[in-house]
Amino acid sequence: MSNAIKADLKQNILNNFKSFEAELNGQSRSEVHQLRRKALDSFESVGFPGVKNEEYKYTPITKSLGKEFDFNNISKSGTIESKKVNDFLIKDLDAYNIVIINGQFSKEYSNVSSVDPKLSIQSLAEAFAEQQALLSTHFAKYANSESDTFTALNTAFSKEGVFINVDSNYIVDKPIAIYFISDADREKVIAQPRNLILVGKNSEVEIIESFYTIGAETSFTNVVSEIVVGENAHVHYAKIGLENDKAHHIGNTQVYQAANSVFNATTATLEGGMVRNNMNIVLDAEGCEANMYGLYLLNGKQHVDNHTMVDHRKPNSFSNELYKGIMNEKSTGVFNGKIFVRQDAQKTNAFQSNKNILLSDDATINTKPQLEIWADDVKCSHGATTGQLDEEQLFYLRARGLSKESARAMLLYAFAHEAIEKVKSDAVRDYLDKLIKERLNKNFQ
Amino acid sequence: MLSIKNLHASIDDKEILRGIDLEVKAGEVHAIMGPNGSGKSTLASVLAGREDYEVTQGSIDFLGNDLLDLGAEERAREGLFLAFQYPVEIPGVSSTNFLKTAVNQIREHRGQEPLDAVSFLTLIKEKMKLVEMDQSLLSRSLNEGFSGGEKKRNEIFQMAVLEPKLAILDETDSGLDIDALRIVANGVNQLKNSDNATVVVTHYQRLLDYIVPDFVHVLFNGRIVKSGTKELALELEEKGYDWIKEEVNEATA
Numbered sequence: 001m002s003n004a005i006k007a008d009l010k011q012n013i014l015n016n017f018k019s020f021e022a023e024l025n026g027q028s029r030s031e032v033h034q035l036r037r038k039a040l041d042s043f044e045s046v047g048f049p050g051v052k053n054e055e056y057k058y059t060p061i062t063k064s065l066g067k068e069f070d071f072n073n074i075s076k077s078g079t080i081e082s083k084k085v086n087d088f089l090i091k092d093l094d095a096y097n098i099v100i101i102n103g104q105f106s107k108e109y110s111n112v113s114s115v116d117p118k119l120s121i122q123s124l125a126e127a128f129a130e131q132q133a134l135l136s137t138h139f140a141k142y143a144n145s146e147s148d149t150f151t152a153l154n155t156a157f158s159k160e161g162v163f164i165n166v167d168s169n170y171i172v173d174k175p176i177a178i179y180f181i182s183d184a185d186r187e188k189v190i191a192q193p194r195n196l197i198l199v200g201k202n203s204e205v206e207i208i209e210s211f212y213t214i215g216a217e218t219s220f221t222n223v224v225s226e227i228v229v230g231e232n233a234h235v236h237y238a239k240i241g242l243e244n245d246k247a248h249h250i251g252n253t254q255v256y257q258a259a260n261s262v263f264n265a266t267t268a269t270l271e272g273g274m275v276r277n278n279m280n281i282v283l284d285a286e287g288c289e290a291n292m293y294g295l296y297l298l299n300g301k302q303h304v305d306n307h308t309m310v311d312h313r314k315p316n317s318f319s320n321e322l323y324k325g326i327m328n329e330k331s332t333g334v335f336n337g338k339i340f341v342r343q344d345a346q347k348t349n350a351f352q353s354n355k356n357i358l359l360s361d362d363a364t365i366n367t368k369p370q371l372e373i374w375a376d377d378v379k380c381s382h383g384a385t386t387g388q389l390d391e392e393q394l395f396y397l398r399a400r401g402l403s404k405e406s407a408r409a410m411l412l413y414a415f416a417h418e419a420i421e422k423v424k425s426d427a428v429r430d431y432l433d434k435l436i437k438e439r440l441n442k443n444f445q
Numbered sequence: 446m447l448s449i450k451n452l453h454a455s456i457d458d459k460e461i462l463r464g465i466d467l468e469v470k471a472g473e474v475h476a477i478m479g480p481n482g483s484g485k486s487t488l489a490s491v492l493a494g495r496e497d498y499e500v501t502q503g504s505i506d507f508l509g510n511d512l513l514d515l516g517a518e519e520r521a522r523e524g525l526f527l528a529f530q531y532p533v534e535i536p537g538v539s540s541t542n543f544l545k546t547a548v549n550q551i552r553e554h555r556g557q558e559p560l561d562a563v564s565f566l567t568l569i570k571e572k573m574k575l576v577e578m579d580q581s582l583l584s585r586s587l588n589e590g591f592s593g594g595e596k597k598r599n600e601i602f603q604m605a606v607l608e609p610k611l612a613i614l615d616e617t618d619s620g621l622d623i624d625a626l627r628i629v630a631n632g633v634n635q636l637k638n639s640d641n642a643t644v645v646v647t648h649y650q651r652l653l654d655y656i657v658p659d660f661v662h663v664l665f666n667g668r669i670v671k672s673g674t675k676e677l678a679l680e681l682e683e684k685g686y687d688w689i690k691e692e693v694n695e696a697t698a
Contacts, residue, residue: 396533399493400547400603401521401554410546414537414586 006062010047012071013153014040020157031136032128032158039145039155046149055148056276058334058366059305064274065248068218069188080183080214085109088179088212093427095177095208096121102183103191103221104160118167121176124194127163134165139196142226143254148278150250154192154224161194164207168200168230175206175236175425180223182247185215195225199233201258206424210240211272213247220248227253229261231285236424239277240432241269245300249275259285266423267294267323269304270435280309283317283345294323295419297436298331298363299443305334312345312375321352324419326412327363328444335367337382343374352382357389357415359444409440416440446471446642447492447611452503454491461487463667464503469611472639476653476678477646479664480686485646486530488664489615492644493527494520508610521547522554524610528600528617535587540599543587544569544606551607572605576632594625601632608636613644618652630655650682663689 017040021028048065049056056062085099098121099109105123112121120131127135145152162178182189199205207227213219221243229235235255243249249272255263267277281290296304310319325333335354356365369382389411397407416436423429447469454462461484469475479485491498492505494517505512510523535543548568549559560568573580576598588596597617604612614633618626633656637643645656653661653675661678663671665686670693671677681689 390533392533393535395495395517396529396535397538397543397547398517399521399527399529400543400607401518401551402543402547403518403550404516406546406550407518410538410543411535414535417537 006048006050006066009066009069009071010044014044016071016073017156027128030128032139035140036156036158039140039152042145043149043152043156046152049149055307058332059274059276059303061248061250061274061276065220068248069190069220071190080181082109084214085179085181088181088210090177090208090210090427090431093175093177093425093431095175098162098176098178100160100162100178100180100191100193102181102189103193105162116170116173118170119172120163120165122163124161124163124196125159127196131163131165134198135196138198138226138228140226142228142256142282143224143252148252150222151224151252151254154194154222154252157192158194158224161196163195164197166199166203166205169202170200171203172205175208175428177208177210180209180211180221182211182213182219182221182243183215184213184217184219184246186217188218190220190222192222195223197225197227199227199229199235201230202232203230204234206236206238208238208240208425208428211243211249213243216246218246218248219243222250224252224254227255227263229255229257229263231258232260233258234262235264237263237265238423238428239265239267241272241275241277241304242435243272243275245271245273245302247273247275249273250278251276252278253280255279255281255290257281257283257285257288257290260287261285262289264291264422264424265293266420267292267306268420268432269296269306270432270439272302272304274303276305276307278307278309280311281319282311282313283319284313286314286316288317290317290319291422292319292321292323293419293422295416295436296323296325296333297416297439297444298325298333299328300331301329302331303334304332305336307336307338309338310340310350312339312341312348312350314344315346315348317345318349319351322419323354324416325354325356325365326359326416326444327356327365328359330360330362332363333365335365335384336370337368338370339372339380339382341371341373341375341378341380346375346377348375348378348380350378350380354384355415356384356386357412358386359388405441405445408445409437412440412444413437446508447644448506450504452488452491452505453501454487454498455501456487456498460501461498461667462491465667465669467662467669469642469644471610471642473660474637474643474645474656474658476658476661477644477664478648478650478661478678478681480690481648483664484667485648485664486615489527489530489613489646492525492613493517518550521607522551526604526607526609526612528597528604528612528614530615530617530619532588532596532600534589534591536589538587540583540585540587541569544603547603548606569606572602575605575635576602577628578602593620594622597621597625597629598632601629605632605636610641611644612636612641613646615646616648617645618647618649626652627655650678653678665689665693
């Protein structure tokens with residue numbers, strides 16, 4: 001994409017910001033708004049990533065966005081029928097449901113009324129007004145606008161999304177499921193939801209973020225979720241990508257862990273056009289544990305890029321990562337896993353593995369582990385494998401009467417399942433299981 | 446049941462089978478013996494439909510079907526079963542789920558209703574007794590981490606569940622201690638009836654003490670060079686294979 005178009009987009013966004021500011025009705029002098037301005041400055045100086053940008057080398061998101069969007073009108077609200085919303089809800093999952101339509105918190109469809117006083121769930125817009133102390137301590141303090149231009153863009157326009165606060169010493173009684181729906185039925189849509197999730201000391205919660213599109217137009221979701229895991233707290237997190245082939249998605253999940261906390265993440269991208277998942281975890285104390293699992297199933301021209309980063313800042317923490325992908329037809333997978341072990345972070349254990357199956361000659365995977373270790377007493381390992389289906393296994397199954405198709409699907413399922421089996425809720429795991437089986441039987445023959 | 450005529454097969458342009466003729470009828474047990482590299486396992490693989498081998502000449506009729514026209518799964522559905530010499534480990538595939546899928550796809554092929562969970566469980570419990578298999582193996586991934594003996598028993602267990610018309614046991618005895626061998630042989634014998642047939646491929650006579658063959662064939666250099674009854678197996682055990690090789694060499698000299 002030429003620099004001229006890139007500059008045009010950028011200019012449109014800057015103009016947009018002025019009208020966005022005007023709509024804020026005097027809130028433009030607030031502390032939050034100063035953060036927005038600062039983020040806009042970051043965006044202005046960096047702009048959209050070009051082909052030479054190392055972080056986006058294999059994911060031509062700027063080119064793709066430039067073809068589809070002019071960024072003239074960034075935030076639009078959407079309305080959809082309740083019947084459609086119900087279609088998306090995870091079957092048999094008893095959860096606090098939050099529905100975000102085109103980036104806007106939908107009070108109508110969210111069911112968060114009867115929550116315990118130790119748990120607050122509200123729209124970010126409300127939280128800006130009602131939770132000023134917490135917001136001023138935490139909002140935009142973890143997701144770094146200077147290191148990621150899409151985080152900068154999201155922060156600059158941050159207004160809507162979800163705010164969750166779990167008090168200390170509280171085990172949330174059921175999962176919190178956030179459904180992000182882009183309604184691209186009538187026109188192209190850009191959604192930039194922004195979420196802040198604070199989990200207090202000794203508490204535990206499961207959070208599910210899942211993404212969908214309605215309609216045949218193009219959509220762009222640029223989501224940022226900041227998650228703060230307090231001392232000795234446990235957070236189970238699942239991100240499920242089910243947007244359609246025309247969807248562009250950039251997601252930044254930014255996690256900050258305090259001492260002895262545990263964060264378990266599963267990122268499953270089962271559908272989508274061009275998807276980038278950034279999962280950044282900062283282990284800023286001793287005794288932290290972070291587990292990251294990932295799965296991507298791609299066919300057609302789908303493109304899914306998982307970038308993960310674990311920053312071991314203090315001694316005696318543990319991180320473990322397993323990402324698995326199956327690529328068919330002309331699809332492309334990208335995996336980049338960074339592990340930083342700072343000089344202070346002695347006795348760190350950090351493991352990383354990325355495994356891929358390519359089912360066609362035209363499918364591609366770019367995989368890159370990146371370990372930077374400054375401490376000298378650590379255990380770190382990484383590995384990446386790329387292969388095809390095992391012919392011996394395939395023959396064995398067929399020799400017992402299984403059709404070639406079901407034998408393939410069975411082997412692919414066995415490969416994929418390992419990446420989602422750590423999801424906390426049975427209902428969510430079953431939901432993923434069913435989607436994976438359907439997809440492997442349908443699109444991977 | 447099975448009629449092999451002038452079968453030639455090669456792998457990577459190297460001819461392994463050079464004209465095999467074999468007739469197997471219902472109710473019979475045939476043993477195929479021979480020194481290493483004679484083509485025994487190749488014959489078993491070609492029968493089961495392994496695609497690495499190319500059949501260059503000859504024909505195989507199985508219950509009125511041209512076997513060479515059928516894919517591996519179609520052969521299995523028609524009633525052919527290969528007990529693998531080296532059963533492959535498949536991590537992540539549950540033994541139970543795999544077997545249930547196999548049973549029901551075979552049933553579907555035969556126009557039968559699929560088995561429900563209860564009937565399937567009853568069936569496998571009954572068959573597990575036959576090979577004295579521990580039920581815990583079924584909750585594990587297929588063959589993953591199984592000992593050599595467990596893998597072979599699992600093969601015979603699958604055979605019991607699938608009830609083939611023709612079972613080919615490819616070196617099922619190799620690596621088995623005497624107890625495991627007895628259990629496996631006992632399983633095979635119990636499954637034997639007047640409607641099915643068994644082809645036992647083996648290097649050693651030992652297994653044939655337990656599974657008594659009606660016919661013994663000696664395979665050498667890709668051909669069956671001698672056929673006889675179970676006494677032939679005993680003779681081979683006593684004298685080794687060298688005298689067969691000499692006989693063949695004299696005949697072709």
